[in-house]
Amino acid sequence: MARATRRRARRGETSREPLPGTDSRPGRAAPVAIVVAGPADAVPFIRSEPVGSVIEVVCLDGGGDAEHRALEAAVTQARRRGCVFPGEPFFLDAEAGNLTGQILDTLHDIGPLRVRTLDPDPVHDDIDRERKLPIVNEPQARGQVARSALRAARRYQLAVGTPVFVDCRRAGAENGLPAEACTRYxxxxxxxxxxxxxxxxxxxxxxxxxxxxxxxxxxxxxxxxxxxxxxxxxxxxxxxxxxxxxxxxxxxxxxxxRKEGGFAxxxxxxxxxxxxxxxxxxxxxxNPNGASWQKAREVGFPAATFDAAGSLHLFVRNFGHSVSARRQSPKGALSGWETLGGMRTADELAAFPAADGGVHMVARARDARAAVHWYRRDAASGWAEDRRIPVSPYPGSLSAAPEAGAVRFRYAGSNEVCVWWPGAQAPIGLGGPDGVGPVDGVTGADIQGWGCTVLVRGGAGGVAAIGAHPDGRPDTGVWWAESGEPSLVPPAAAFDSRGRVVITTVGADGRLRVARQQLGPSGLEFTRWEVQ
The missing domain is CATH 2.40.128 (Lipocalin)
Structure with missing residues (x-):
């Protein structure tokens, strides 16, 4: 791949020079735009793109020779597995200013369905003891590019009128992890x-x-x-x-x-x-760290659930990497933020109701292949922590199970789907080690007159996989079957008004796909996918 010099990101001002061995024929999936600070930053994004992706790289600057060699190697490997690069990378003009405008023009040139960029609010590495402010060692250009990319993607979507899905890779994420395992949001x-x-x-x-x-x-x-x-x-x-x-x-x-400076x-x-x-x-x-905007900007993404009394319980990873919780009554009254403390957690929480009416929360540990469990029976009992739970989740896989009082995850050692109930000495393996991401599902599905739990997850190559087991008996095993439909997002499941299981995905064209259960004596069967 030849190095481009200051390639301008302006519609109509540049011609696209296809890379040798690439194919830009019409009919392929819509492009994904990888918007980063330098060529080396694009490498983990390219490595995690699935087979068949059409990839465009946009960089704030050209970087050094070592960065270009790393980018070239990543592109070569991606092409070998079937990814397409319609042209050389875009290199923006950092000295010209208006970074958001330059990225916006580039997006109009590319026409992406997805934009992948860096972390707009990376977490701190240290504390300035004198000023009592966080120290972030992540290069400023990365956050600047990410924030500009988010603004540009928003304006681009408003201009073209079609959805644009954005993924921000969390700063400091381990190399080699799939995108679903290290997303900031x-x-x-x-x-x-x-x-x-x-x-x-x-x-x-x-x-x-x-x-x-x-x-x-x-x-x-x-x-x-x-x-x-x-x-x-x-x-x-x-x-x-x-x-x-x-x-x-x-x-x-x-x-x-904020009017006073910074961001809320x-x-x-x-x-x-x-x-x-x-x-x-x-x-x-x-925000549990709302008194300081510098700390508040680091907050993790919220998880939430309802208890039996109808109160909403909300959880976020806070500045100190523990968990903060807040409760909202059915009438809208908010409690104060409560810091749960205990084990340091990653940006991955799953909250779910307990069978006895209380609330559970499981968080993946930040510094180990482990998790921590918090439980609250009622407002009077307070929160109890349990660090000795047999849950070792692969990043990006924690989710509340459709059964009350249970959590699903992929085991960190094998990627197998598992389910665990608080109090159980070990999780139950459900197979399905292919694919990535969380598992959704419903309970009480009618399969030949039996009440069953139907599960749906991302499988090999992003193709949705569907499985089932009798309600309350995951130990009987799950037989997984591919649906034939790849999805840009984790597939979802729900019941329609006639009690049929409905599975939805989003295709490579950004359009919703819907399949419905066919009730009858033939077992778990679904209609063909309908494109909406």
Whole structure:
């Protein structure tokens, strides 16, 4: 790959020179734009791209010869496994200013469905004891490029009117991990949800905010969407919950500029009361480190669940790498932030209700292949910590199980899907070591008259895999079958108004795919995928 010099990121000002051995024929998947500070920063992104990806690299500067050699090697390896590079990397003009505008013009030239960039708010490495401020040793250019890429991707999506999915690679993430294992703002595991009228809605985060697909009143009407929901500027992650009243609750992080300087990062939430109607107003739940914006910007992505009394329990990884919790009553009253302390945790939490009405939270440990479990029976009992749980999760795989009081994860040693109930001496293995990411599912599915748990996960090459076991008996084993449909996001499952399991994915073209269970004597069968 020849080194480009100051290639301008302006529409119409440059011609694309395809790399030898690449193929830019029409009909391929939409490109992914990798926007980074220097060539070496692009290497882990390229290595984690799946087979068949169309990759465009955008760099703030050209870097040195060693960086270019590393980039060339990564491109060569990616081409060998079937990835496509339509042209040489873009190198922006850092001295010209308006970095956001340069990236925006580049995105218009590329036309990406996905944008992958660096961490806009890397966590601190040390503390300035005198000024009592965090010290971040990550190069400033990386955060600058990431923040500009987020702004540019938002403006690009608003201009073209189609979803753009953004992934920010967490600073300091281990090399070799797949993208799903080191994202700063995770995609939701449960993003398909039935409303009070039984119709399904799908919610996903994009560069410009949350987009929604809504099921029609009848199957023949199909789905409406994707529709961009009104709201604040959100970071590209989302938590979706179905509350006890049947409403969908959307939880995310907003990042806004402060008049006094710096940026305010807050947990925000909104509620979908009626299917297909506008969501309610986005309200702030705050930040456990809100007294200092320099600390508050490091907050992890929120996890949440409801208890039996209808209170919302929200958890975030705080500045000190422990967990902070806050509770909202059914009437909207907020408790203060409570620091749980204990084991230092990574940016990966799973919250889920207990069978006895309480609340569980499991967090992946920051410094070991382990996890910590917190439990609260009721408001009077307080939180109890258990560090000796037999949970060793592969990064990016923790999720609340469809059964009350259980968590699913991929075992760090083998990538096998597992389920664990608090109090159990060991998790139960469910097979499925191929693929990456979390597992979604539903319980109580009718399969030949038996109540079963149906699971869905990302499989080999991102193809959705579906499995099932009798309700409450994961020890009987799970037989997994590929669905034939690759997905850009973790596949999701829910029941429709007729009690059928519905599986949804997002294809390489950014369009929603839907498959429904076919009830009858033939076992677990689904319709062909319908493109919405």
């Amino acid at each position: 995770p995609l939701p595991t449960r993003w398909l949800m039935a409303g009070t009228d039984g119709r399904l809605s799908a919610y996903l985060p994009t560069a410009a905010g949350v987009v929604r697909w809504t099921e029609g009143a009848t199957e023949s009407e199909g789905w409406r969407g994707p529709e961009l929901l009104e709201g604040p500027e959100l970071m590209p992650g989302l938590t979706v919950l179905r509350g006890p009243e049947g409403y969908a609750h959307l939880i995310g992080l907003s990042r806004t500029k 990062v807050e947990v925000v939430c909104a509620t979908q009361y009626q299917t297909g109607r506008p969501v309610g107003p986005w309200t702030s739940i705050g």
